[in-house]
Amino acid sequence: MQPFTTLTGIAAPMLQDDINTDQIAPVQATRLGRDDRGLLFQRARRRADGSDDPDFVLNRPHFQAASILVSGHNFGCGSSREGAVWTMIANGIRCIVARSFADIYRENCLQNGLLPIELDGEAADGFCARVVAADGAAPFTVDLVEQRIGGPGGPDIPFTIAPADRVRLLEGLDDIGLTLKQSGDIAAWEARMAREMPWLQTAHDARDTTSS
Amino acid sequence: MVRPRTLFDKIWDAHRVARRPDGRELIYIDRHVLHELHAPHAFERLEEAGRPVRRPDLTVSVQDHRISTLPGRDDLSNPDGAPFLRAMREGSRRHGIRLFDLGDPEQGICHVVAPELGMVLPGATHAVPDSHAPTVGGLGALAFGCGTSELEHILATQVMALKQPKSMRIRLEGGLGPCVTAKDVALRIIAELGVAGGRGHAVEYAGAVVRAMTIESRMTLCNLTVEMGARTGLIAPDDTAFAWLQGRPYAPRGALWDRAVGAWRRLTSDDDAVFDREVAIDCSSLEPQVTWGTDPSQVVGISGRVPEPWPGDAARQASVQRALDYMGLAPGTPLSGLPVDRVFIGSCTNSRLPDLEEAAAVLRGRRVAPGVTALVVPGSTTVKRQAEAAGLDRVFRDAGFFWGESGCSMCAGGNGDRGRPGERCVSTTNRNFEGRQGRGVRTHLVSPSMAAAAAVTGRIVDVRQLLDGGL
Numbered sequence: 001m002q003p004f005t006t007l008t009g010i011a012a013p014m015l016q017d018d019i020n021t022d023q024i025a026p027v028q029a030t031r032l033g034r035d036d037r038g039l040l041f042q043r044a045r046r047r048a049d050g051s052d053d054p055d056f057v058l059n060r061p062h063f064q065a066a067s068i069l070v071s072g073h074n075f076g077c078g079s080s081r082e083g084a085v086w087t088m089i090a091n092g093i094r095c096i097v098a099r100s101f102a103d104i105y106r107e108n109c110l111q112n113g114l115l116p117i118e119l120d121g122e123a124a125d126g127f128c129a130r131v132v133a134a135d136g137a138a139p140f141t142v143d144l145v146e147q148r149i150g151g152p153g154g155p156d157i158p159f160t161i162a163p164a165d166r167v168r169l170l171e172g173l174d175d176i177g178l179t180l181k182q183s184g185d186i187a188a189w190e191a192r193m194a195r196e197m198p199w200l201q202t203a204h205d206a207r208d209t210t211s212s
Numbered sequence: 213m214v215r216p217r218t219l220f221d222k223i224w225d226a227h228r229v230a231r232r233p234d235g236r237e238l239i240y241i242d243r244h245v246l247h248e249l250h251a252p253h254a255f256e257r258l259e260e261a262g263r264p265v266r267r268p269d270l271t272v273s274v275q276d277h278r279i280s281t282l283p284g285r286d287d288l289s290n291p292d293g294a295p296f297l298r299a300m301r302e303g304s305r306r307h308g309i310r311l312f313d314l315g316d317p318e319q320g321i322c323h324v325v326a327p328e329l330g331m332v333l334p335g336a337t338h339a340v341p342d343s344h345a346p347t348v349g350g351l352g353a354l355a356f357g358c359g360t361s362e363l364e365h366i367l368a369t370q371v372m373a374l375k376q377p378k379s380m381r382i383r384l385e386g387g388l389g390p391c392v393t394a395k396d397v398a399l400r401i402i403a404e405l406g407v408a409g410g411r412g413h414a415v416e417y418a419g420a421v422v423r424a425m426t427i428e429s430r431m432t433l434c435n436l437t438v439e440m441g442a443r444t445g446l447i448a449p450d451d452t453a454f455a456w457l458q459g460r461p462y463a464p465r466g467a468l469w470d471r472a473v474g475a476w477r478r479l480t481s482d483d484d485a486v487f488d489r490e491v492a493i494d495c496s497s498l499e500p501q502v503t504w505g506t507d508p509s510q511v512v513g514i515s516g517r518v519p520e521p522w523p524g525d526a527a528r529q530a531s532v533q534r535a536l537d538y539m540g541l542a543p544g545t546p547l548s549g550l551p552v553d554r555v556f557i558g559s560c561t562n563s564r565l566p567d568l569e570e571a572a573a574v575l576r577g578r579r580v581a582p583g584v585t586a587l588v589v590p591g592s593t594t595v596k597r598q599a600e601a602a603g604l605d606r607v608f609r610d611a612g613f614f615w616g617e618s619g620c621s622m623c624a625g626g627n628g629d630r631g632r633p634g635e636r637c638v639s640t641t642n643r644n645f646e647g648r649q650g651r652g653v654r655t656h657l658v659s660p661s662m663a664a665a666a667a668v669t670g671r672i673v674d675v676r677q678l679l680d681g682g683l
Contacts, residue, residue, distance in 0.1 A: 016531060018407055018507060022645045027277075027624045032252060032295040043647045048633070072527065074408035077441060078645065079624075080343040082250070082359035103377075103412060103443050104343060104357055111361035162375075164234035175361070176263065179369045182238060185230040186266075186371055189240055197226075199464040199472045200242045200336055203270050205329075207461050 002113045003172030007094050008141040009067030011131045011151070012057050019071055020078035021105065025087045027079065036083055037090040058091075062136025070131045071098040076105025085112050095142050097149070099124050110165055113172060115144060117159050127157055144169060216482035218379050219448050220414045223354040223479070227337050229371055238371040242336040243270055243353075245322045246309070246363065248293075248300035249277035249626065250341040254364040255303035263368045268308040270370065272331065275300060275314055276321045277626045281589050281616030285314065290628045307367075320592020320618040323347035323560040327431065328594055330460025334449035334476040339366055343438040344560050344642065350430030351457065352449030352479055354414075357438065377443040378488040380413040381481070384421035386496030391676045393570070394429035395562060395640070395659040397421065398436035399501040399511045401493060407509045410442025413489065416481060417447050421495050427456040428564040435561045436642055439508040448480045502547045502672055503644045503657040505535035510644075511657070514674040518545045538646050539654045540634070547672055550656075553635040555586040555667040556649070557660055558616075559623035562640035563591030567660045568599050572607040574664035574675060580612035581670030587629065589616040611668065622649055638666040 025039040040058070047053045057063050069088070075098035076084060085108040088096070095115040109116040119127055130153035131140070140151030144166060148156040167173070194201040217225070229238040244267075246254075251273060258265070265271065278293030279285070287294045297314060304311040312319045318329060322340055326332050327348050334352035339345065345357035356372060366372060384397060402409075415437055422430065430447050437445030454473050457463045464472050499513040510532075512519070520543040521532040536543065541550075557563070557571050568590065580586045588608050590596035596618055599605055605615050622629045623641040625648065631637050633652030640663050644655040656672060665675035669683060677683050 015527070016534075017527065018531070020507075020643075020645050022624070022643070022648050026647060027249070027626045028630065028650075030249070030626075031292070032299055043651060048652075074411065074441060077407060078343065078643065080341055080345075080357040080359050082253075082361060085359070100408065100411065102408075102441060104359060108359040108361065111359060162235070164236060167234060175373060176261070176365050176368045178232070179238060179365065179371060179373060180263075182230050182232070183369070185238070186240070186369060189229040190370075193240070197335075197472070197475060199333060199468055201270075203243060203272075203331055203462055205461045206463075206465055 001172040001174065004094065004113050004115050004144055004169040006141060006143045006145065007067060007115070008139050010063060010065055010136050011068035011070050011134065011140045012063040012066035012136065013070045013128060013131045014057055015070065015072050015128055017072035018074045018077055021076060021081050021084040022078055024076065024084040025081065027081065030083055036087040039083060039087040040091045060136065065092065066136070067092050067094050068140060068142060069093050069096045070128060071096065073099045075101050077102040080104045082108045085109055085114055088114055097127065110168055111175065113169060115142065115169055117142070117149070117161065119157070119159055123157055126154065130154055216484040216486070218481040218485045218487060219416050219446065219479055220354065220379055223335050223337065224376060226335070232373055236373040236375055239337060239374050240371050241339045241366050243326065243331050243338045244366050245326045245338070245340045246271065246273045247277055247322045247342065248275050248296040250360045250363055252296060252299035252303055253360050254367060255299070255307065257364050258367055265307040265309065265367045266370045271309045271367070272326070273300060273304040273309050273311040274322045274325055275312070275319060277620045277624070279314060279619040279627055281619050281621050281627065281629055283617060285617055287314065293627055316593070317597070318592065318594050320594065321560045321563065321620055323435065324564060324591035324595065327351055328460070328592060330457055330463035333457070333463070333472070334453055335479050339372060344435050346437045346444045346446065347431045347435040347560055349434035349437070349444060349446030350427055351453050352446060352476065354444060354446055356444055377414045378412050379416070380410060380442070380489040380491065381416045381418055381487045383419035383490070383492040384417065384495050385419045385492060386421060386494045387424070388421060388495055388498065391500055391661050391679070392498050393659040393661070394425055394432040396498055396501040397495055398433050399503065399508060399657065400498055402436065402440045402509045403511045404493065405440045405491065407439060407507050408441040410437065410440040413442045415442045415445040417445060422447055423450070426566060427453060428566045431564070432561055436508070439642060449476050500659060500662050500675060502662065504539065504541060504547060505532070506538055506644055506646050508642070508644060508657060510535055512547060514548055514662070516547055518543055518547065520544070548674060550636065550672045552584060552638050552666045552670055552672060554631050554637040555584060555663050556622040556637060556639040556641065557587070557663050558589035558591065558621050559641040560591065560620070561642045562660050563589065563595065565595050565598050567640065568595070568604050571660040571664040572604045574661050574679065575607050575611040575668065578611055578668040580667045584667055584670050586613045586667040587616060587622065588613045589621040590618050593618045613667070625649055638663050638672060
């Protein structure tokens with residue numbers, strides 16, 4: 001996983017609440033092989049005739065290279081589909097600042113080195129206003145080391161993130177590799193449970209006489 | 213003194229393998245159910261890293277999201293889905309994972325197949341790379357939906373690294389009137405709490421209404437937990453659950469069964485357990501619910517009207533207005549009477565045998581209204597076979613419904629089953645998001661009997677009035 005330390009880039013405002021994974025990456029369009037780039041906001045990006053909608057924020061010239069997305073409450077609600085994070089990264093978006101995130105979407109961000117920043121209340125109001133005012137003309141800088149967002153229109157804005165999540169992103173840790181270091185604990189749990197609740201440690205079809 | 217614990221705490225504590233240095237806990241996953249939309253990516257990445265599947269014997273695969281529902285289907289019946297089906301087949305074979313493939317007599321939607329075969333057990337943990345994983349909370353299992361990276365993590369380690377969610381109990385008191393179902397209860401809860409109201413919480417459903425529910429209804433209730441943003445949802449297992457499970461192919465048998473039931477009887481929240489949040493809802497006056505907007509919280513009873521854009525802040529008004537524009541509805545319009553183009557009965561929310569029975573009871577002796585396209589897709593091939601044995605397929609077909617092969621179908625349209633722009637679709641699914649059932653399709657979520665009533669009248673109507681002869 002690519003580590004995240006600091007990022008300087010254009011911030012694009014999509015300030016609605018409850019932007020869902022069907023909007024971010026429609027399931028009907030997913031293809032095997034992770035060609036994720038074209039999925040991003042596929043329906044909102046295009047008009048009914050299939051042409052690009054010039055009014056959609058990420059289609060506007062200033063925002064085509066955006067690397068920060070700014071949104072409202074409950075960003076990423078809906079499906080657990082990780083393609084809704086992969087398509088962000090495929091389009092160069094490495095940080096989403098939202099008032100809140102859906103639980104699974106936030107975890108999927110952390111798994112992929114995409115920084116999910118929760119900013120609420122007045123801090124969010126102020127930041128959103130600055131992003132709208134900047135209108136893609138000047139970049140913002142997100143610093144995960146110092147936990148600050150800087151950019152045009154005002155002083156740096158501090159943000160909080162769980163220390164464990166911060167370390168995961170800063171170090172780009174391989175989550176599976178870390179867990180495998182605790183294989184001994186897992187094996188011990190399995191051995192204990194095979195005694196205490198043996199029905200949990202076997203999944204066997206009683207009709208399948210060949211393996212009974 | 214022992215700290216009083218919730219049902220969730222008891223299952224969580226029993227499955228805690230270790231605490232990680234980063235503060236997350238490693239929670240053992242007893243049953244891992246995969247489907248073809250996501251597992252192929254995870255197989256590929258696992259193989260790139262040279263990691264084996266730790267417990268293929270505790271893992272099963274199904275084909276559901278991208279599979280055609282056409283009679284006589286094969287891989288190519290839905291060409292877009294064919295690569296997923298093949299990759300799932302090959303990946304499952306390489307890793308020694310039992311696959312419920314196209315053509316298997318027990319294929320179906322992951323959340324329907326696993327419980328009906330008895331793979332889901334009370335007090336067990338369960339993971340599926342799908343947000344509706346908590347469906348099986350209806351049996352008292354603790355289930356987590358996950359993304360592809362977490363899926364890969366579980367394949368390699370059989371654990372998930374999780375932060376413990378907060379706890380919420382939703383007490384459902386009173387009783388349900390005729391034609392008022394778990395679906396209506398769930399939609400009402402989402403309306404009260406909002407689509408983010410459960411964020412970060414594990415929900416326990418309790419109360420007289422829950423105790424009186426069948427297991428299938430409990431699964432419908434738990435299925436919709438994610439639609440209020442909650443991490444998971446579950447119901448304390450009881451004799452109804454034990455009776456439902458006993459004798460199913462993967463359930464324990466003999467002395468092991470007795471021992472398991474003994475342990476399962478302890479799976480209740482202690483009387484003095486403290487929840488981070490408690491909610492009580494009286495269901496006595498609940499009527500059948502219909503969504504009017506583009507998220508499941510935008511719902512009213514069938515006697516209700518499309519609301520005015522709320523007198524909330526500008527952002528809220530804009531979002532309601534956007535929903536009304538998409539749905540082609542004006543504020544103040546009664547839901548009852550809206551013309552319908554398409555009806556879909558199916559999905560992990562409402563496709564089990566009692567759901568089909570509920571719809572068939574309305575359809576018997578009636579015909580789908582002219583101009584309405586109506587589909588019913590059983591949740592599993594087992595459900596389909598049982599329904600056919602009971603003659604339900606004839607009821608649906610005689611009424612003019614398409615009787616499909618099992619799969620997720622029009623819930624998300626990932627298999628090519630979708631509506632046309634501007635169509636108004638009455639659906640027993642879980643999400644009325646913009647474009648989910650096809651570009652421009654206007655989805656109204658309802659229960660199976662309400663969907664059947666819409667199909668035969670060509671309008672959204674109160675099924676109770678239809679059955680009383682008042683329509």
